[in-house]
Amino acid sequence: MRVPMRVPMHVLILGGTTEARALAGLLHGQGGQSGAVRVTSSLAGRVAAPKLPPGEVRIGGFGGAEGLTGWLRAHQVDAVIDATHPFAGTISFSAAYAAEKAHVPLLALRRPGWAPVAGDDWHPAGSLEEAASLVDALGERVFLTTGRMGLSAFAACTSWFLVRSVDAPEPPAPARMEVLLDRGPFTLEGERDILRRHAVDVLVTKDSGGEATAPKLRAAREASLPVVIVRRPPVPEGVPVASTPPEAAAWVANLAA
Template identity: 75%
Template sequence: MHVLILGGTTEARALAAALHPGVRVTSSLAGRVAEPRLPVGEVRIGGFGGVAGLAAWVREHHVDAVIDATHPFAETMSFNAARAAATAHVPLLALRRPGWVPEAGDQWRPVGSLDEAARALTGLGDRVFLTTGRMGLAAFADCPQWFLVRSVDAPDAPMPARTEVLLDRGPFTLDGERDLLRRHRIDVLVTKDSGGAATSPKLHAAREAGIPVVVVRRPPIPEGVRTAASPEAAAAWVRRGFVGS
């Protein structure tokens, strides 16, 4: 059995470890991070060349099932995976960690896009902690606020004129996030609803400090694609022969 796992997320690595070595696993990473954490099993890095390229790769390498374990905001890849799996006539599962849920005391401002997030900053404060990754900073390029941008790799221009870049990789601790908000005198946090525990302490720290949080909602997954909420559930789907949720 050969399973193709798309994505370099924490869940993708955990799934590869759960299946290997009993199942042949190939993990495909986009190559956007300079030094990614590599999973066990076979690894390929780089794009496929769109839907047709991915479908051709699946057929050429005799893939029995595809698991989309990309980041919840990798919308283009998720839709490409759905079309490619249908073209190649192989089952597809989307592994999606649950999104975050607001708690008592949270001051969330849900928005539908990075552009909406930039507009939502008006009146919330002058010092912004931006944790949406290094892609998409152009949406904030014309904002007058000061930004602390945290990402794994250095972001590309355009970006806000008043920007300090912090290169760091999770998981992050609650004490560390408390100190960061205090040290940089943060007024407002901007984040995507990535879910998971690795980066959630910033939400707890913002709640304690009474800081508003602009939260970009997740894009939808392709219609009709089966989902699993954990690597364990995805591994069970593989072991059952791709039957059930």
């Protein structure tokens, strides 16, 4: 059943990704001009100092799918856009459940994944655990760019790891490890320098997509390094997908119309 939209229309954006911030800016601008859109962005709170989007912001979890359902109803949300990281699978399925229960339209905003090109030596993995099972056979010095969450999957590996993350990781972690705290976007020259300076011989990454962290793939290709790439989880079945913030903004405009 289609629920009539309120004015201003209340849109909940899930996620603190680059695309989520860009979408919040687009929708917030529409609201400023016409009063037709009210934007609330929800951040998980896993990063100590997140970049805040324009509009209203809430930080922290909802208490699972039922908690999110209650939040949508209590705050009279008219539409939800799941713009979380492509690997934030739990919240995506919670969003699908909550949107259906609260009778609220849902859209997934997902940047396209990466695709190998000539010269790439990619080793796909279905999970972090599978990626960890591959690294010791591929190299001795690993550049691990999957973030601090899930680092325990690599704790039993014997290779040396350079772990790059926004915030410092916590144990369990690989026994032989150096931490590089940094936040993208990253440059090609910077990635080349890291590979040279740390004598990296294998790269491990998630298929996050986007340009901000893609230079490491080119740097690895130039150096003829193997890349273990973790495949992203699927979007919940039946949820429409937009690949860019303007596409998602157009979806909202169509709902409002």
